[in-house]
Amino acid sequence: MKKLLVTFWILPILCFSQMTDEEQLEQIYKTALTESKAYEWLDHLSNQIGGRLSGSLNAERAVAYTKAEMEKLALDRVYLQPVMVPKWTRGIAEYAFIESEPGLTTPVNICALGGSVATPAGGLKTELIEVQGLDELAALGKEKIEGRIVFYNRPMQADVINTFEAYGGCVDQRYSGAAEAAKYGAVGVIVRSMNLRIDDLPHTGSMSYGELPINKRIPAAAISTKHADILSTMLELNPKIKFHFRQTCKVYPDVLSYNVIGEIKGSEFPNEIITIGGHLDSWDLGDGSHDDGAGCVQSMEVLHLLKKTGYTPKRTIRVVMFMNEENGLRGGNKYAEVAKAKGENHVFALESDSGGFTPRGFSFDCSDENFEKITAWKPLFEPYLIHYFKKGGSGADIGPLKGDGIVLAGLRPDSQRYFDHHHAANDTFEHVNKRELELGAATMTALVYLIDKYGTILPKKIKG
Template identity: 45%
Template structure:
């Protein structure tokens, strides 16, 4: 009798588990069908990138993007759209940068492609003309000391480690030279700072990105620019032949007073949990030199489409579902900080937060925080994603805009597409709409929406 009872219980458990998985599988298929046949991801991205363009925080384009996102979220079916205020930095690049070197020894003068790093100061109208000292690490600076560096321009010639399978790992190792290189160089009396662009592709497109001045290292702020891959190669090869060449650098950057801006938050109201939230977002701002397509227009439009998919498919979530367009990820994280502050003040309970900020490429998987058991639950859904070639569920998680939420104990998720091509165009003028593949964009969006559906159903 006991064995019969156990058999019956086991049968019903397996039956209901299989039934539930079949139901979920059908819903995921509907979500994918919506993204692949009805979504406005691609047309929304086209408008955001080609009609508005680069959207650096504090710029008129960033303000236009806020108003566009509000309209797009309502059009997608949001029950309400919230504008969360935040004060953002207003850095302006100014007229085009100039960089060239003169080598009397080699009887040559060469112009180098470069771009000022975000938050950099300017050189002044007369520019800087000085010798160059090449280094590969901060330790190199320390060994050289002030006597060898003072009055010169420091050139951080640091390559991506091509052995890294994840391109983001190589980026993470080199980006510190962009971020704090100027302050380390100024500590030893340097007049300016050059960095090799954070990329492994050998082209002539310089990559910008934010830097900041660490006043614990030096109170003096010196201008900082990135050289294109090819420009860095030319400078390196020429320095081997003529270490005394003179390099001219001219930038016209300005940091203006902070500007008011907003996160844009579109919400579908939950049917059961009125103060519990599941969110997915990307950052609305971008660098000024391109159109901000892969970084991060794709993430924004993919998450806005979640609202449309749920509404059109009749999915009535238990919890409030939010699509968030964060402001100021690129040079300050004011939006992410403001969102967490808003959530704390309103005593909102966030069950999970996802950020899509790695480009609109083919979906690969999710990096999921282990906090509150989210990873252990989500990994059980992995087989549901196999038909869509999404097969990586790993216990990591997070995103730059989610740092403040993570500190509040919210389980965070990073969406991971195939990023092998991402750093070819990251932070460059080449990050344009035409680089985005419509089908890849939609497949990734469907994966994100599917994961949010499952979290809402079972978490």
């Protein structure tokens, strides 16, 4: 009887060890679609906690929740990594209108940009100057800008298929627009929301004053795409119209927060580290479901799926919930700083920060040799309609890890709907599809499995 029991105990291990890569991926996807915890975790993050702006009470609650949930997975280690983060609050709801003539006004939807200063207590009202970007601002000069509100109205380019490229083509006016406008004497900035859809929702996001002294900083807000078009049309008809806006945001001293980290120790190469992550913080207008609650729960799900499918990693698999990607990247920088100080050997890092939509594949920041090795696995993913394997780009939080030999990767879901929700009030749980979220987690797990099993190609050292 004892021999029989031992046989039954060993049989699953023997069966697993004989699994082909095709069979292992099939098991990963099947388990993700039937036994995943990702959607349940996201439900709690979104609906029980909500928006998780760095330095906020909700961010603290998210740290405690994700740490507790990873502890339930019976990992080898779960811990918090301290990091100081900025604290900015929005204050009471922003208010704005267009004044065609005294007493005749049109209300419009705006939101303060993250990090902006407040307007005067009674608000700010003056004429505007519309520009399409920073270059046009410089061409106009101080004479036409001083004392006015600068209205940046360059839209995302609609004919660019990769919407992240379209976003990159105009986000400089949001990030640097206030600092540049202030140099020419502007008193405020209104920026067209980074959104391909025409709707009523303003989209916030980070902005920077650079080295501008505090007393020279001017308030900056985003306006919805629909109202940006209305404002532009009204300016064309009457360049003398005025714009009024009021916001009460405030910047506080930095506060203590944490990266949340959980790991499974490698059975053969424990000093070779594979890192997977998303950022736990989010903007405050919505609940941060796509940006980046989805990436966080998908990363946690990688460890859950590896354990559920019985896979024992050769290398250490570490999940990191990074804090403060949205307005400072403090968590990513701190993680890389500590890793370097400890002399840790990171061989691969994967980030999910493009929403919980249908996965299409990955982008890679790596050597040609590693890219060739990884693309050889592409046929394994094609039954799951994962076809996109491209060099270039990974993720903001894992970027500071970049160095000789490490392979950096980013999950690339379908991007067409992402900027409908990005940094806006409709980045909420009901806009995440459970099946799409789970497929993304499975796709990440499949790549991590292959990287762990076969390793990466290390750079050749030059003798001498």
